[in-house]
Amino acid sequence: MSKLTIADVSKIFSTTVAVDTFSLDVADGELVCLLGPSGSGKSTLLRMIGGFETPSSGSIRIDDEEVIHLPPEKRPTGMVFQSHALWTHMNVFQNLAFGLKLRRRPKAEIKERVEAVLDLVGLKGYGSRMTTQLSGGQQQRVALARSLVLEPKILLLDEPFASLDQHLRERLREEVRDIQQRLKITTLFVTHGQDEALALADRIVVMRDGRVEQVARPDMVYREPATPFVAGFIGTMNLIDGTVANGTFSRASFSVPLPVADGPATLAIRPEALSLTAGGQGIIHRVTDYGTHGLVDIDLPDGTRIKSMISDAKAFAAGQSVDLKPTAISAYRDNAVIYRTR
Numbered sequence: 001m002s003k004l005t006i007a008d009v010s011k012i013f014s015t016t017v018a019v020d021t022f023s024l025d026v027a028d029g030e031l032v033c034l035l036g037p038s039g040s041g042k043s044t045l046l047r048m049i050g051g052f053e054t055p056s057s058g059s060i061r062i063d064d065e066e067v068i069h070l071p072p073e074k075r076p077t078g079m080v081f082q083s084h085a086l087w088t089h090m091n092v093f094q095n096l097a098f099g100l101k102l103r104r105r106p107k108a109e110i111k112e113r114v115e116a117v118l119d120l121v122g123l124k125g126y127g128s129r130m131t132t133q134l135s136g137g138q139q140q141r142v143a144l145a146r147s148l149v150l151e152p153k154i155l156l157l158d159e160p161f162a163s164l165d166q167h168l169r170e171r172l173r174e175e176v177r178d179i180q181q182r183l184k185i186t187t188l189f190v191t192h193g194q195d196e197a198l199a200l201a202d203r204i205v206v207m208r209d210g211r212v213e214q215v216a217r218p219d220m221v222y223r224e225p226a227t228p229f230v231a232g233f234i235g236t237m238n239l240i241d242g243t244v245a246n247g248t249f250s251r252a253s254f255s256v257p258l259p260v261a262d263g264p265a266t267l268a269i270r271p272e273a274l275s276l277t278a279g280g281q282g283i284i285h286r287v288t289d290y291g292t293h294g295l296v297d298i299d300l301p302d303g304t305r306i307k308s309m310i311s312d313a314k315a316f317a318a319g320q321s322v323d324l325k326p327t328a329i330s331a332y333r334d335n336a337v338i339y340r341t342r
Helices: 042-050 092-102 107-120 136-148 166-183 194-200 218-223 228-233
Strands: 004-013 016-026 031-035 057-062 077-080 154-158 186-191 203-208 211-216 238-245 248-251 254-257 263-269 274-289 294-299 305-310 321-326 330-333 336-340
Touching: 004 042, 016 042, 016 211, 031 042, 031 194, 042 077, 042 154, 042 186, 077 136, 092 107, 092 136, 107 136, 136 154, 136 166, 166 194, 186 194, 194 218, 203 218, 203 228, 211 218, 211 228, 228 238, 228 263, 228 330, 238 305, 248 263, 274 305, 294 321
Parallel strands: 031 186, 031 203, 077 154, 154 186
Antiparallel strands: 004 016, 004 057, 203 211, 238 248, 238 263, 248 254, 263 330, 274 294, 274 321, 294 305, 330 336
């Protein structure tokens, strides 16, 4: 059993607060994605768990044992970096065996474990290759194998696929998820890619300015975002600022029944939850045909632009007037949910 407990961890660089009183419990065998924009503190947090940064305050425990005082090589963690960080003067086998040699493992055990982990990541027979002879995807597999061969309790992945092309990223993230589930290893995965987090995670932690905005399952983060920031950051979202009066939200000619107290509000509507019918005060700016669906950009009279997803891109055309009807909404005020339909 390997669980990770982060309690009130902060990191301050000079006058900059990179991570602000962050707390999280990661269960045994769970894969948690830390998701957020650049500068949100997710990589700094991962580096503190791995021992490459020292927290300004707080506690990090693995299986209820404090690890803050331990250097990286003494922690039961394995970290995979975006840059691969492979030794180019060593071949693949030597890269993987290095950590085991430092731990003074017998030669026969080193050989057995290295060959087993190469097989696990799909690189059986690649031990004699130099790392410079490998593709980017193969190098990332070696970086993953180098962490796994040490049999860490906690696997830390810091945007490992960011430098790879989209198709390779998608293939590798599926492989990593399969390996993680097979080994049942507790994993933290840092990414700024929403699709990556939605595809990989058991839970997603959305971070902003070093703090947690929301922690939830991927489907909950997508369908029930806790704040306007999460709503706008995950997937495509129409965020419409307006005013509620007498139970109706209004912005330009767009209005929706909203049974909340009068005042300002922000409406969040997914494109797939906004249906169109001919006639109305919205004017279609553009229709984009993605083959499987169409995406319609619509301008309201005041210039506000919103998007609707339709099943048939040929059903509407630029310049056409349309009426808009949301089928599911979230409404926010003062950074909190005040109303939601599904």
